[in-house]
Amino acid sequence: MNKIVTWATVFAFVAAILQSTILSRLAIYHAIPDLTLGVLLFTAYLNGPMTGQITGFSSGLILDFLSAAPLGFNMFIRTFIGALTGLLKGTFFLDVLILPMVLCGLGTLVKAILVLFLRFLFGPVIPIYSFFEPTLWIEVALNALTAPFLFAFLKLFKPLLLPRKDV
């Protein structure tokens, strides 16, 4: 499990760098795909809740370091999403198209709801998604559309991201 978490965190770090540099120039209505979330969802769904929550914690920590978000913001959200997604392990067959899109789309919405929850606890220091503005829905669409490609890419690294018996 340590190896899987380490490699998933490395992939999440690379994704965060890409989001910050290259993808930020290709933003659609100020939204960019959240590739780190996609990496977390892939790892959590295939490995279960323990790996998911620890990967969420570590990838959230890295994202907090690279972002203006307060330390603990992404750690909290992604730990929760990682654990929740891990509980779904084995529920459905991970196909090429539909399940990745559904996972990443719903994962984005869960992220937005968790942000609302943190806003409720911590007040205006936490910015929130507006459900009535296009930015959130464009991010949902972008995450869903990039999910099949991201999952296909990550499947190439199955020996690093899956337990040996599942490879």
Added chain:
Amino acid sequence: MRSSDDQRPRRTAYTELAVFVALLLISFFTLLLSTQSFIVNFKDLGLTIFSGVRGGIYAVSSFTTRTVLSIKELGELRKEYDNLLKRMENYEEMERTSAEIRQENIRLREQLGFSQSLSYRHMAAQIIGRDPNNLYSALVINRGSKNGIKKDMPVIAYQNGIQGLVGRVIQVGNGESLVMPIYDSSSYVSARLEETRYEGILEGQGNVDTPILMRYIKKQAKDEIRYGDTIITSGMGGIFPAGLSVGRVTKIVVKDYETSIDVEVEPVIDFSRLEYVFVIEKEGIPGNE
């Protein structure tokens, strides 16, 4: 009698739950402390450690963009005429590089001209990235503590002959820093109307396309404010020097039941075209020495 095999999944579930709760509590208290700024700034340390890769990625992507078209065209010519293609390759690459250098030279001369006229001590910086989180709008600049950058330093820019406020430094790593732009939802700037001198607070709305709101302007100002009036920094609060252009009035919002009025402000800086900025040293601001 329950076998040990039946108990194992239950133990695993309890362990997972315990780890989950522990991680959430750690995250929660970290967030609690970081928003109250109780502890040593681990974020600056983490930014230093992890952000060095970002500069490298930016350099690689810029180089790839510049050379990819030339490589394709040069490859086609090379098939037909080897010797001539080599000369053509060199000439065309030099021409493209020369054209880019000319354009960059024009841009840098403009910035240099502004820099030489600037009365504050300052450092030039380039924007090399943006916040990877869609909820935050921080800009990443390629200067850090090793260059003398400190937290809360004001950041300005020069575009189309106008000097305008960009934001302030909020996080400093060794070689990179994060800048909160004035349109960020957590940005507050003390400002005043240049002509009428009424004061207010500029609040970002979180989106570069949404006008910034200037609030708490005395209601008696509503008859004196005109569309297009310039907003400048007032110098109150000690972060931003007085007199920096921020934006222009685009709309006046008057609510009968309130004792103050709000004004929508369009920034003078076009953030979508922002490449170079200047970080002002606080000690160089009159009144801060």
